[in-house]
Amino acid sequence: GENVEQHPSTLSVQEGDSAVIKCTYSDSASNYFPWYKQELGKRPQLIIDIRSNVGEKKDQRIAVTLNKTAKHFSLHITETQPEDSAVYFCAASIQGNQFYFGTGTSLTVIP
Amino acid sequence: SAVISQKPSRDICQRGTSLTIQCQVDSQVTMMFWYRQQPGQSLTLIATANQGSEATYESGFVIDKFPISRPNLTFSTLTVSNMSPEDSSIYLCSGNRGPNTEAFFGQGTRLTVV
Numbered sequence: 001g002e003n004v005e006q007h008p009s010t011l012s013v014q015e016g017d018s019a020v021i022k023c024t025y026s027d028s029a030s031n032y033f034p035w036y037k038q039e040l041g042k043r044p045q046l047i048i049d050i051r052s053n054v055g056e057k058k059d060q061r062i063a064v065t066l067n068k069t070a071k072h073f074s075l076h077i078t079e080t081q082p083e084d085s086a087v088y089f090c091a092a093s094i095q096g097n098q099f100y101f102g103t104g105t106s107l108t109v110i111p
Numbered sequence: 112s113a114v115i116s117q118k119p120s121r122d123i124c125q126r127g128t129s130l131t132i133q134c135q136v137d138s139q140v141t142m143m144f145w146y147r148q149q150p151g152q153s154l155t156l157i158a159t160a161n162q163g164s165e166a167t168y169e170s171g172f173v174i175d176k177f178p179i180s181r182p183n184l185t186f187s188t189l190t191v192s193n194m195s196p197e198d199s200s201i202y203l204c205s206g207n208r209g210p211n212t213e214a215f216f217g218q219g220t221r222l223t224v225v
Contacts, residue, residue, distance in 0.1 A: 046214075
């Protein structure tokens with residue numbers, strides 16, 4: 001199956017600063033890349049996704065970039081707020097058949 | 112996205128017994144998946160539940176240990192068989208509605224084997 005690596009595993013930022021999380025994938029057939037936020041004891045929730053025909057997508061303070069040639073994609077959160085504190089997972093999927101998740105990044109936003 | 116109801120939410124089981132986890136989706140979904148997540152860890156795909164046929168298992172997971180059913184487009188079960196303490200984990204079901212669409216999750220089943 002697909003192998004997804006994610007860095008960093010933990011990230012602390014001051015409120016208002018930006019946070020960047022990076023992922024790489026191994027299978028060039030992967031063409032859908034969602035990002036999930038998981039708060040403690042809760043289910044993962046989609047925050048943004050990108051498809052392989054797009055290089056960048058933005059939704060308010062959240063943006064994702066994709067470099068298919070290099071097989072990596074990144075999540076950017078600007079103007080971070082304490083409620084952004086959570087674990088973030090990237091994932092790669094081939095046509096929505098099987099989703100493979102990265103190892104997760106624990107983000108702490110310090111007020 | 113659809114709503115997935117998963118039960119039980121938690122259970123404590125004796126080793127050697129089996130537990131069946133159920134997931135009910137409020138509308139039809141194309142794909143359903145089962146994951147395992149150790150606390151503080153990533154989600155590991157166990158298998159894809161195929162409607163009306165045998166599930167597709169990932170490397171390291173076998174049907175005898177994790178039998179899966181999917182009788183229709185809105186329901187699936189995962190059984191954890193002959194449990195040992197190493198099976199203690201959170202089990203999550205997931206579904207999506209088609210290619211390149213989000214996967215949404217049930218609330219998870221926290222299993223403890225003693």
